[in-house]
Amino acid sequence: MARLSEASLRIAHEILGRYPRKKSALIPLLHLAQEQHGWVTDDAMTHIAELVEVTPAEVLGTCSFYEMFKRSPVGKFRINICHGISCHLLGAEELLEHAEHTLGVRPGSVTEDQISFEGVECIAACTEAPCLQVNYRYMNKVDADGFDALVSGLRDGSVYIPPHGTLALSRQVIPEDRAAGNAMVDDPSAPSWWPVEEGEA
Amino acid sequence: MSDAPKTDDTDVTVADAEVTEIEAPEVPAPPPGVPITVNGETVHATPGRMLIDACEDAGVYVPRFCYHPRMTPVGMCRMCLVEVDTGRGPALQPSCMLTVSDGMIVDTESEATKKAQDGVLELLLINHPLDCPVCDKGGECPLQDQTMSYGPGESRFIEEKRHFEKPIPINDNVFLDRERCILCDRCTRFAQEVAGDPLIHFIDRGNNTQVNTFPDDPFSSHFSGNTVQICPVGALTAKPYRFKARPWDLTEIESTYPNAMGDRITIQSSRNEVLRYLGVDSDAVNWGWLADRDRFSFESTMNEARLTAPLVRGGGLGAPDPAGAELVGSTWSAALAQVAAALDAARVNPSSIGVIGGARLTNEGQYAWAKLAKGVLGTDNVDAQLGDGIPADVLCALPRATIAEACAPGGTVVIIGTDPKEELGTLYLRLRHAAIHDDVKLIELTATETGLSRQASMSLRVRPGDLGVVADAIVRGDETAEIGLTSTADIAAAHAALNAADQVTVIVGSGSLAEHTALTVEAINAFASRSKVKFLSALRRGNVHGAIDLGLAPGLLPGRTSLEAGRSWFNDKWPTTPAETGHDTAAMLAAAATGKIDVLVLLGADPLIDFPDPELARAGLAGARMVVAVDLFANDSVYAFADVVLPAAACGEKSGSHTNLEGRVSAVRQKVTPPGTARADWMIAAEVAMHLGEDLGFESSTEVTDEIAAVSPLHAHATAAAIEDAADGVLLGNASTGGPARFVWQDLGAPSPATPLDRYSFRLCIDRTMYDHGTLTLSAPSLAPLAAPGSVRLHPSDANALGVVDGSAVRLSSKRASVEGPVVVDARVARGVAAIAHNHAGLDARALIELDAPVTDIRIETL
Numbered sequence A: 001m002a003r004l005s006e007a008s009l010r011i012a013h014e015i016l017g018r019y020p021r022k023k024s025a026l027i028p029l030l031h032l033a034q035e036q037h038g039w040v041t042d043d044a045m046t047h048i049a050e051l052v053e054v055t056p057a058e059v060l061g062t063c064s065f066y067e068m069f070k071r072s073p074v075g076k077f078r079i080n081i082c083h084g085i086s087c088h089l090l091g092a093e094e095l096l097e098h099a100e101h102t103l104g105v106r107p108g109s110v111t112e113d114q115i116s117f118e119g120v121e122c123i124a125a126c127t128e129a130p131c132l133q134v135n136y137r138y139m140n141k142v143d144a145d146g147f148d149a150l151v152s153g154l155r156d157g158s159v160y161i162p163p164h165g166t167l168a169l170s171r172q173v174i175p176e177d178r179a180a181g182n183a184m185v186d187d188p189s190a191p192s193w194w195p196v197e198e199g200e201a
Numbered sequence B: 001m002s003d004a005p006k007t008d009d010t011d012v013t014v015a016d017a018e019v020t021e022i023e024a025p026e027v028p029a030p031p032p033g034v035p036i037t038v039n040g041e042t043v044h045a046t047p048g049r050m051l052i053d054a055c056e057d058a059g060v061y062v063p064r065f066c067y068h069p070r071m072t073p074v075g076m077c078r079m080c081l082v083e084v085d086t087g088r089g090p091a092l093q094p095s096c097m098l099t100v101s102d103g104m105i106v107d108t109e110s111e112a113t114k115k116a117q118d119g120v121l122e123l124l125l126i127n128h129p130l131d132c133p134v135c136d137k138g139g140e141c142p143l144q145d146q147t148m149s150y151g152p153g154e155s156r157f158i159e160e161k162r163h164f165e166k167p168i169p170i171n172d173n174v175f176l177d178r179e180r181c182i183l184c185d186r187c188t189r190f191a192q193e194v195a196g197d198p199l200i201h202f203i204d205r206g207n208n209t210q211v212n213t214f215p216d217d218p219f220s221s222h223f224s225g226n227t228v229q230i231c232p233v234g235a236l237t238a239k240p241y242r243f244k245a246r247p248w249d250l251t252e253i254e255s256t257y258p259n260a261m262g263d264r265i266t267i268q269s270s271r272n273e274v275l276r277y278l279g280v281d282s283d284a285v286n287w288g289w290l291a292d293r294d295r296f297s298f299e300s301t302m303n304e305a306r307l308t309a310p311l312v313r314g315g316g317l318g319a320p321d322p323a324g325a326e327l328v329g330s331t332w333s334a335a336l337a338q339v340a341a342a343l344d345a346a347r348v349n350p351s352s353i354g355v356i357g358g359a360r361l362t363n364e365g366q367y368a369w370a371k372l373a374k375g376v377l378g379t380d381n382v383d384a385q386l387g388d389g390i391p392a393d394v395l396c397a398l399p400r401a402t403i404a405e406a407c408a409p410g411g412t413v414v415i416i417g418t419d420p421k422e423e424l425g426t427l428y429l430r431l432r433h434a435a436i437h438d439d440v441k442l443i444e445l446t447a448t449e450t451g452l453s454r455q456a457s458m459s460l461r462v463r464p465g466d467l468g469v470v471a472d473a474i475v476r477g478d479e480t481a482e483i484g485l486t487s488t489a490d491i492a493a494a495h496a497a498l499n500a501a502d503q504v505t506v507i508v509g510s511g512s513l514a515e516h517t518a519l520t521v522e523a524i525n526a527f528a529s530r531s532k533v534k535f536l537s538a539l540r541r542g543n544v545h546g547a548i549d550l551g552l553a554p555g556l557l558p559g560r561t562s563l564e565a566g567r568s569w570f571n572d573k574w575p576t577t578p579a580e581t582g583h584d585t586a587a588m589l590a591a592a593a594t595g596k597i598d599v600l601v602l603l604g605a606d607p608l609i610d611f612p613d614p615e616l617a618r619a620g621l622a623g624a625r626m627v628v629a630v631d632l633f634a635n636d637s638v639y640a641f642a643d644v645v646l647p648a649a650a651c652g653e654k655s656g657s658h659t660n661l662e663g664r665v666s667a668v669r670q671k672v673t674p675p676g677t678a679r680a681d682w683m684i685a686a687e688v689a690m691h692l693g694e695d696l697g698f699e700s701s702t703e704v705t706d707e708i709a710a711v712s713p714l715h716a717h718a719t720a721a722a723i724e725d726a727a728d729g730v731l732l733g734n735a736s737t738g739g740p741a742r743f744v745w746q747d748l749g750a751p752s753p754a755t756p757l758d759r760y761s762f763r764l765c766i767d768r769t770m771y772d773h774g775t776l777t778l779s780a781p782s783l784a785p786l787a788a789p790g791s792v793r794l795h796p797s798d799a800n801a802l803g804v805v806d807g808s809a810v811r812l813s814s815k816r817a818s819v820e821g822p823v824v825v826d827a828r829v830a831r832g833v834a835a836i837a838h839n840h841a842g843l844d845a846r847a848l849i850e851l852d853a854p855v856t857d858i859r860i861e862t863l
Ligand code: SF4
Pocket: B180, B181, B182, B183, B184, B185, B186, B187, B188, B211, B227, B230, B231, B232, B233, B235, B236
């Protein structure tokens, strides 16, 4: 499976440069890896472990804690149907069952035309319940018909959803002088203002 | 073994010392610490001590799972909840996370505490399978035991438990059953905090938290066996012990493992078969930890290939025939008679007798053989080291540090020529802890990065051959020098660090096999000129420090005294002493090769494998008129060259004492009987003497111990009774207590200049790894697969320049020979250095070594 691509690696170095300790870049780098394929491959985790100088097991420990990091393939369109309290009360379970029928796969699986869906915890749009996200773009007050319309829209291309990726719509940019300056991955030196503890890399 | 940890009472001792200084003796000294109430009794405890330990000091055991006195408390399991009142009313608090404070009222038996214990155990047992009847831990399981003592007796939980695939291997020797795991974080904390190999981790944290490795990235730690010992349930089990016995079938004895650290162990056996070693928490030495190589090495002594009866080279019906091709079974009397006859003939010219090896022996075996060789036969051709260590007279002249001194808070430790993680496992653990927790500064001068480089405050790369000059520049503060790989800035920084340091401990290893010992000696010389400095030898072979202390080296007599200084002293005690200084192993082999050695005794030595020059080893063994081997196994040298083989007893099969690298003499105890007619080495020496018509003067191992204490002033305190009583052993120390003069360090002057390296060559570095093709590793089925195949490790830039990648075949050529092997690209190796681990399958680089040159340079061609 794939490690970080050349392009991702360039961004990775920029991300690493923001932090006085490489390990701090772990989660942003996992987001970056997820952006590449929609999920975090084992090879990407190994690659990140090399970059932040921890073991792959430590990367996995962090990665597997977060539901939103996926460790198996997902579709091009990832539908997260909320089944938090509000959504649950307003028909989320029915919507999930409907989704299963419409798509013909179980939650967590991928259809042949690259749509996957799953139930997720509250996505903080309770006033719009029941709601869902497609690649983290919100759809509010979705009923069975709304869902079917969404799916056929995705299938025929009439509904445009940007590719899956990080939560942010635009990448964070930190100006050079604000970055911690650990820009060279081979240079473990911390910025002058950071008190380095003994025995730490 | 019980899980009850040994408590650390250092603080109390300090307080004690202060109390004794109070001047008016008529006022009764107040008990140390602050008063606290434990279950109604007022006791005194040191503020800052963990409550769980303070309760234990007061005789009240608080149940626990996750707390381990050698690791940071994490409060994971809540089993140690007790009711504590600090003035605001009683409340439940985890006693492993709470430190003692003045006036604390603790109730470990209150209703609330009991309810909490019930609750915690009921909760833990929700998911823990009740498969105790088929679980290896049953009978010694803290969860089982504490459920019996503190649990509710029944559960309200009727739902399905968590399920995981039953035991999965997390490395070659350790299995993990995640259903049994109670998530106490002990193994993962050990891996991260203690061993520094965080290859197991909690993953999928949440409802399905589990311990696991990264896929296809096993827990390949040299210390993985410790996690099995500290797991409070049967989740982690070790292959060498799995399903071999039930704890109640085991009997045990405390002993010392024969490695240079003298790790304290418990030997457990059932029906005369050793089934397990466990680490014992010795405050002075190993803190309860063991390296896997040592922990699982009992398999080697239990190996069926052990020698069980004497062998002689001969023909049919065991008829001795020196020209015979085979070793055939014989009897002790016949074999001993043959040895005695040869020695008797040779003793007219004592220098025609040589003894190589002896590091495997106990102190008693070493002394008996030293007395036989030097005191009876009168030969000084005795050497426990195989030309791969540090000259004994050099070591004897250095003030010895203790491990505790090296690890004392705020100290400075210089490491030269060794990677403790590969060579002395538990020393690595102690140093790592000291660097991380006790602000000990590590300065390492090595050709490759070591297991401690990340903890070192300075990790300097020194090209093999430059060690003496670099050490000299660092000590003197030569700011102009840039030596080989070591930059001026690094030298200046190390000099400054050394200047700022008070007491310094120098840990000196034997360095690369391809580097002349003189270079290590030059480095020692540089540091020895400093005033506050002590040394720890990192020689790793078994009881090599006992061998040196007991005179198994040319020019030495027992008690770290020289032949000249000790001659008159020992003439009173022994029948004789050698007339002249003898040969070391290299000189003995050279003499044997030219027919000057009549009897060569190999005391657990394998010169073909361990001596840096295999050709000379072969020629020497072939040239000796008779080779007598005292060994556990027919190793390569024994098999090819021994004329008489006497089977010896191994660890667990003999009693006596062992000396570790700091000069700590601790008890070695017998648990099982040796296989067949194998016997203890001191006995073999005594019997050889008897066949020579001599009497070594002792009839039990205790008598040997006491004779050592009587003849060697250094060992005066190490009587059999004292060793038996002292849990941490008897420290020999440095102070002279009368008797013959000891060695003193004499300045050797300026080091020889660094050897330049031309830009087409690589400098050869032959280092050592934890697992190699040594007899011990190969004869333990669980360890043998861990030895990696031989390879040439090169820095990535060098590999790039040569156009080679992992696995590329290359030819290495020195002035002397060429060998071929595969490349492994390794960023830990310094540029311009070709590192090859000694004694790995498929690549023996010793042929390349130019023995008389300080270092060996090689060319590398791709194939
Ligand atoms: S495997 Fe054992 S030591 Fe490790 S967390 Fe589980 S119970 Fe604790």
